[in-house]
Amino acid sequence: MTVALDQPATIATKPARRRRSFAGVAPYLQAAPLALILGAFLLLPILMIAVVSFWDYDFAAMYPDFLTTNYADTLGSWVTWKTYLNTLKYAAIVWALTLFIGFWVAYFLAFHIRTTAMQMVLFLVCTVPFLTSNIIRMISWIPVLGRNGLVNSTLVQIGLIPKPIEWLLYSEFAVVLAMVHLYTLFMVTPIFNTLMRIDKSLIEAARDAGASGWQVLWNVVIPLAKPGTAIGTIFVVTLVMADFSTVQVMSGGQSASVALMMKNQMSLLQYPAAAANAVVLLVLVLLMVAGILRIVDIRKEL
Amino acid sequence: MSKAAEIDIVSVSKVYGATTAVKGISLKIPAGTYCCLLGPSGCGKTSTLRMIAGHESISSGDVRLGNTVVTDLPPARRGTAMMFQSYALFPHLDLIDNVAFSLKMKGVGKEERRAKALDMLKLMQMEAYASRRPAQLSGGQQQRVALARALITDPEALLLDEPLSALDPFLKIRMRAELKKLQTSLGITFVHVTHSQEEAMALADLIVVMNDGRIEQAAHPRTVFERPATAFVARFMGDHNVISGRVAGSRDGMVVFDVPGGVALAASGQGRETGEPIDIAIRTDHVRIGQPPAAGLGFTGIVSNVEYRGSTVKLSVNGAGIDDFTVIVDDTSFFARPVAVGDAVPIAWDAEDAIVLGRLDS
Numbered sequence: 033m034t035v036a037l038d039q040p041a042t043i044a045t046k047p048a049r050r051r052r053s054f055a056g057v058a059p060y061l062q063a064a065p066l067a068l069i070l071g072a073f074l075l076l077p078i079l080m081i082a083v084v085s086f087w088d089y090d091f092a093a094m095y096p097d098f099l100t101t102n103y104a105d106t107l108g109s110w111v112t113w114k115t116y117l118n119t120l121k122y123a124a125i126v127w128a129l130t131l132f133i134g135f136w137v138a139y140f141l142a143f144h145i146r147t148t149a150m151q152m153v154l155f156l157v158c159t160v161p162f163l164t165s166n167i168i169r170m171i172s173w174i175p176v177l178g179r180n181g182l183v184n185s186t187l188v189q190i191g192l193i194p195k196p197i198e199w200l201l202y203s204e205f206a207v208v209l210a211m212v213h214l215y216t217l218f219m220v221t222p223i224f225n226t227l228m229r230i231d232k233s234l235i236e237a238a239r240d241a242g243a244s245g246w247q248v249l250w251n252v253v254i255p256l257a258k259p260g261t262a263i264g265t266i267f268v269v270t271l272v273m274a275d276f277s278t279v280q281v282m283s284g285g286q287s288a289s290v291a292l293m294m295k296n297q298m299s300l301l302q303y304p305a306a307a308a309n310a311v312v313l314l315v316l317v318l319l320m321v322a323g324i325l326r327i328v329d330i331r332k333e334l
Numbered sequence: 335m336s337k338a339a340e341i342d343i344v345s346v347s348k349v350y351g352a353t354t355a356v357k358g359i360s361l362k363i364p365a366g367t368y369c370c371l372l373g374p375s376g377c378g379k380t381s382t383l384r385m386i387a388g389h390e391s392i393s394s395g396d397v398r399l400g401n402t403v404v405t406d407l408p409p410a411r412r413g414t415a416m417m418f419q420s421y422a423l424f425p426h427l428d429l430i431d432n433v434a435f436s437l438k439m440k441g442v443g444k445e446e447r448r449a450k451a452l453d454m455l456k457l458m459q460m461e462a463y464a465s466r467r468p469a470q471l472s473g474g475q476q477q478r479v480a481l482a483r484a485l486i487t488d489p490e491a492l493l494l495d496e497p498l499s500a501l502d503p504f505l506k507i508r509m510r511a512e513l514k515k516l517q518t519s520l521g522i523t524f525v526h527v528t529h530s531q532e533e534a535m536a537l538a539d540l541i542v543v544m545n546d547g548r549i550e551q552a553a554h555p556r557t558v559f560e561r562p563a564t565a566f567v568a569r570f571m572g573d574h575n576v577i578s579g580r581v582a583g584s585r586d587g588m589v590v591f592d593v594p595g596g597v598a599l600a601a602s603g604q605g606r607e608t609g610e611p612i613d614i615a616i617r618t619d620h621v622r623i624g625q626p627p628a629a630g631l632g633f634t635g636i637v638s639n640v641e642y643r644g645s646t647v648k649l650s651v652n653g654a655g656i657d658d659f660t661v662i663v664d665d666t667s668f669f670a671r672p673v674a675v676g677d678a679v680p681i682a683w684d685a686e687d688a689i690v691l692g693r694l695d696s
Contacts, residue, residue: 231420233419233422234422236389236416237418237424237483238424239389239409240389240409241410241435241436241483242410243410251438251439255426256425258426
C-alpha cells in the first residue's frame with residue numbers, strides 16, 4: 033500500500049492501475065497466514081468435533097450419522113450434571129482465591145515497588161515456576177502434602193496434631209490448592225498491566241479530595257482495574273473448566289471434572305459421546321465469557 | 335463565597351536524595367492574590383506548589399495557610415484544592431460523580447452531593463454534559479470540570495499546576511481570561527504554576543520568578559518587567575538586553591564599568607567596588623538608533639540581522655564586546671531612516687533605562 037502511495041504523481045496511469053489492484057489484494061494476503069493457521073488448527077477441529085458429536089458408535093468403531101442420542105445421553109445423565117456442578121464449584125472457588133491473591137500481588141508490584149527495574153525483576157520472579165511443566169509443579173505438591181509429607185510430619189513432630197491430616201492430599205482441598213498455584217499468575221499479569229496504566233495523578237487527586245487509603249482503593253483503583261480483572265477471570269475460568277490433569281492427580285481419582293469425564297469417555301473409545309460433551313462445555317464456557325464481556329468493557333485495554 | 339487565606343512559606347526546602355529541588359525559599363502570598371510561580375522546567379516551582387498542596391513532604395521549613403500551620407497536615411485538611419496538570423479527572427465516573435467525589439469521601443448523601451455537584455457544573459456552564467465521561471470532553475471542557483471538582487470543597491486557596499499547558503493557543507488565551515474572571519469573582523487565593531511569562535503577566539497580581547530552587551524576584555508583574563531584580567529575571571521575562579561587565583569606578587553618581595573587550599558603559603547606582611562584576615538590563619524597545627550616545631549610554635555596532643514584524647522591526651546588533659544586542663524600533667521610524675545588515679549604527683539609551691541588576695548570594 034505504501035509502495036503505491038510513495039510513487040510520484042507523474043507516473044503513467046496504466047502501471048498505476050495495476051498497482052492499485054494489487055493494493056486491493058494486499059490486505060487479504062497479509063491476513064492470510066493467520067487466517068490459515070486459525071482455520072486449520074482452530075475452526076476445523078471444532079467443526080470436526082461438532083460433526084462427530086452427532087455420529088453413532090459402538091465398542092469398536094464410529095458410524096457417520098446424524099443422531100441426537102449423544103446429547104440426550106449426556107444431558108439426561110445425572111452424573112453429567114453432578115460433574116458440571118463440581119467443575120463450576122472448582123471454577124468459582126479457584127476464581128475467588130486467584131482474584132484475591134492476584135489482585136494484591138499486582139497491587140503490591142504496581143504501587144509499592146518504586147523502581148521499574150525492581151518491578152520487572154519481581155514480576156519475572158513470579159513467572160519462574162512457569163519454567164517447569166504443569167505436571168511437575170503439581171507432582172511436587174505430593175511430598176509436601178502427603179500422609180508422611182513435609183506438612184504432616186512437621187505438625188506431628190511439634191505436637192500440634194496427634195496423627196497426620198488425611199485431607200491434605202488426594203482431596204478437593206489439594207485440587208483447589210494446586211489450581212490456585214498454577215493459575216494465579218494468569219490473574220496477576222492482566223491486573224498488573226491495568227494497574228500500571230492508572231495515572232498516578234488520579235490517586236493524588238483522590239487524596240486531594242480527602243479520600244483515605246481504602247477509599248482510594250475502593251473508588252479509584254478497583255474500578256479502574258476492572259478490565260484486567262475481567263481478562264484474568266476469563267483466563268482462570270476457562271483453564272479451570274477445561275482442566276483434567278490437576279483434578280485427576282490431586283484428587284487421586286476421588287473427584288471429577290467435565291474434562292476428566294471426557295478423557296474417560298475417550299479412553300473407552302466413546303469419541304462421539306466425548307465430542308457431544310465437548311460441545312456442551314464449549315457452549316457453556318463461551319456463555320460465561322460473553323457474560324463477563326457484557327459486564328466489563330475490555331476493548332479499551334486491548 | 336469563601337474566605338481567602340494568606341499563604342506564608344517560611345524557609346521551605348525540598349530535598350530528593352542528593353539533589354535539592356527547593357532551597358530554603360520564603361514567600362508571603364497575601365489573601366485573595368492571583369500568584370504565578372514562574373520559571374523554567376526544573377526550577378522547583380512545581381515542587382513548591384505540591385508542598386503547599388501537601389502532595390510532597392516538606393524537607394525543612396513551614397507552610398502556614400491563614401492561621402494554621404499546615405506543614406504536616408494531609409492535603410484534604412489544608413483548605414487547599416489542587417488542579418492537576420492533566421486535570422486528573424476520574425475516567426470511570428461521569429462529570430457529576432467526578433465533581434461530587436470529595437463530598438462522597440466525606441460521606442455526604444447521594445442526593446445532596448449530586449445536587450451540589452450539578453450546581454457547581456452550572457457555575458462552570460457544564461451542566462449540559464453532566465452525564466458524560468471525561469474522555470468525551472474537549473480540553474477546555476475538562477479544565478472547567480477540574481475547576482468545578484476543585485472548588486466544590488470550598489477551598490481557601492486554589493493551586494493550579496500548569497493548567498493551560500494542555501490547551502491549544504487560542505483556547506489557552508480564552509481559558510486564561512476565564513481563570514482570571516473566576517479568581518476575581520471568588521476572591522480566593524490562586525497559586526498558578528507556569529513557564530510562560532506571557533501567561534504570568536496576563537494573570538498575576540504577584541509574579542514569583544524562580545530559578546534553580548530559589549526565588550529570584552517576587553513582585554507585581556509591572557515591577558518584575560520594568561525593574562527586573564537579577565540578570566536571570568531580565569532574560570527570562572524577555573524584551574531586555576543584559577550586558578555584563580566589571581566596575582571601573584564612578585562618575586557623577588553613576589557607576590562606570592567595562593564590558594570585556596569593548597566599551598565602557600555607565601549606569602545609575604553607587605557603592606560598588608572596583609573590579610566587582612555588574613549586570614545591567616536595557617529594554618529592547620527603549621533604545622534609539624542613529625543618534626550619537628551620551629558618554630557611557632550607548633555604543634556603535636554592526637547590524638547583523640533585520641526582522642520585519644509588522645508594527646515593529648527587530649534589529650540584532652553586534653559590536654564593542656556586546657553580542658546580539660536586540661533593538662525594537664517601531665516601523666514608521668525605521669522606514670523613515672532604514673538600516674541594512676552590515677551597516678554600522680550608533681545606539682543610545684537614557685540613563686534611567688539602564689537598570690543595574692542584583693545577584694543572589696550563593
